[in-house]
Amino acid sequence: MNYKDYYIAIDDTDNLTSIGTGEVAENLGNLLNKFGFGTPTPVTRHQLFFNDAIAYTSHNSAMCFELKGCEKDQKELICICSSYLKDNCAKGSDPGLCIVEKNFSDRDELINFGRDAKCRVLTKEDAYSLAQKKNIHLSEHGGLGIGIIGALAGVGLRMSGNDGRYKGQFKVAVNQDNMLVKDLLSHERIDSIQDKNGYALGENEEVFVTEKVKTVRLRNQSVLLVEKVNNEKGFVWKNIDKKSLKEY
Structure with a gap:
């Protein structure tokens, strides 16, 4: 064929x-x-x-x-x-x-x-x-x-x-929680996890994720963008919210 x-x-x-x-x-x-x-x-x-x-x-x-x-x-x-x-x-x-x-x-x-x-x-x-x-x-x-x-x-x-x-948000966690990068990458709609400067997170790093996430298209991949934020546990990676993705 x-x-x-x-x-x-x-x-x-x-x-x-x-x-x-x-x-x-x-x-x-x-x-x-x-x-x-x-x-x-x-x-x-x-x-x-x-x-x-x-x-x-x-x-x-x-x-x-x-x-x-x-x-x-x-x-x-x-x-x-x-x-x-x-x-x-x-x-x-x-x-x-x-x-x-x-x-x-x-x-x-x-x-x-x-x-x-x-x-x-x-x-x-x-x-x-x-x-x-x-x-x-x-x-x-x-x-x-x-x-x-x-x-x-x-x-x-x-x-x-x-x-x-990418159109739509999708669920990766039941509740807001920390997840290992390797577990997030097992989702069929996430190819890579990185920050806005292009740093790609290692598979054993953790990301604090909201219940639903949204990805952008970079290097022909579906990329979950993250940023460092300060919470009660100190500085942690967190997925960037939908409103902040409007430049893409």
Whole structure:
């Protein structure tokens, strides 16, 4: 079998009363899995530029996941994703879809597009021009279609390996407690534990963890970020709270 892996990103699928784009992305991944298109990875949220010239629902963020082990033709994959967005995007939204093979080699311009989308205003023409140049699937599925900008940027940022927060919090402890790094690393959604300076904790170090944690994407891994805090036991490692992760 000729299996392929893909990056799939969407943007601007919601309105203020609908489910969010992250949930739409998760549901799409589950649908693809159900119909034998491959196995989806957890969704990452990529923060884009805040500016009055950009229309967004609330946070201006794109969502991306990887689809692993797809043996279907890419045209079939595009068709089912497009059909899903047509049927499930919210009224008044401007959805965009981007699909790129994971082994895509000419990455620099796509990654730079994603980084530019975090700090300046880009246009649909910018997005289509790059997609056509690199033979990347990029399509709009309602409204003004401006979601193609974020969808293309989302793939570039996920591809960079050093951007984004993984969607959702997950439980690692029954109550707030100290846990050994090696035990935390046994969780399927934690690949590494480090501080903001890049120090990776040893497997026998302890971390004071809250009941639920959230990870970020660094070096193509799902990373639990920690910081030193002072409590009644002295200085200890503690997972960084959700609010402090907004820079990722």
